[in-house]
Amino acid sequence: MRSEKTKPQFEWKKFCLLFLAGIINAFGVTLFLAPVNLYDSGISGTSMLLGQLTPDWMSLSLFLLVLNVPLFLYGLKRQGAAFTVYSIFAVAVYSVAAWLITDVLPIDVSIASPLAGSDLLLCALFGGLISGTGSGLAIRFGGAMDGIEVMAVIFAKRLGISVGTFVMIYNVLLYIVCGIVMNSWILPLYSIVTYAAALKTVDFIVEGFDRSKAAMIITAVPEEVCAELSAVFGCGMTTMAGQGYYSGTDKTVVYVVINRYQVSKLREIVHRKDAAAYITITEVADVFSANQNA
Structure with missing residues (x-):
């Protein structure tokens, strides 16, 4: 029996938002960046450098498509058809909008x-903040x-490094090449400021300005702790059975998600109920629930 491949599901809402993202980028x-010869990061920065070194008809817009599209197609199997189509669409909008701004609009x-x-x-x-918003x-x-x-995503693991490190290495090499080619280090150094601003903005857009906090509480009196936290914060919790490694004492692990303003109050409540409780706090990039719309 032949297995049927799942067809990618496309949403017009996402195309509209990706259209906006391309224009913003x-x-x-x-x-902000191209007029003063500052460089964006990644393929966008590479396209800007090549656009400066080649004849006028080989513009930023052309290199954005020529360099990006093959990379997205190469990653089709790993990233999926939907991601590839969305990405090529966003880059195409970015390319056309860049051409309109530089060559058509007054x-x-x-x-x-x-x-x-x-x-x-x-x-x-501002170039970093705005382009980071689009990205x-x-x-x-x-x-x-x-x-x-x-x-x-494809090669970082094979090289034994993280995805973020791979991108950072690429951008550092790009800025070094820009400094050598342009015989000036001022613009590449300012481009690092652009990269930092864009990177932080991407984090804010993707993960939110106010990340939630996940608290893991190891306590011997879970009923009292959970009852008090529920009464004060009105939130749900998950409990798991645990055991102290050295003492062999039965413990309960309480997992709860709160916001950053509730961390101090949570610590106060837990230690009031159980002075020996052990608490760890970690950041949560996003929270999804069964009744939450995508």
Whole structure:
């Protein structure tokens, strides 16, 4: 019996949001970074450098498609059809929007940023924040704005490094090449500021501005602790049986998700009920429940 492959499910809502993400990314790069020769990260930064070194008809928009699309197609088997289609769509919108801003619309981006002039720090910060917003939206809604991230997912493990380290190494090498080619280290150094601002913005967009906290409480009086936490915070909890390794004493592990403002109160409540309780707090990037809409 022949097995049927599951067809990818596409959502028009995501296409609309990826369309917005592509425009935002193009806005940040073409109005803040490219006019003062600052460089974005990843394939976008590589495209900007190649656009400066090649004839005028080989523009940023062209290199974005030529470099990104093959990488996304290469990662099709690993990342899935939906991710690949969403990503290529986002990059295509980014490319077309960049072309419209630089070559069609009556906006002068030939000498300096139309919004921040020649102030490199302002251009680096706002270019990074805006392009990071676009990249973050693309990731949050099922795609990506840069093919280097796909390569990182595929090759990082084989090289024995993390995905983040792979991307960082690529960008450091990119900025070194930019410094050598342009015979100046000022612009590459400011580009690192852009990269840092964009990276932080992507984290905010993808994971949220206010991450939740997960508390794991090991206690001998779980009923009292859970009753008090439930009464104060009105939240659900999960309990698991445990045992002390050295003492052999039966313990209960209580798992609960709270916000950062409740951490201090939680610690106070738990230690009031059980002075010997052991508490660990970790960050939670996202929280999903069965009745939560995707």
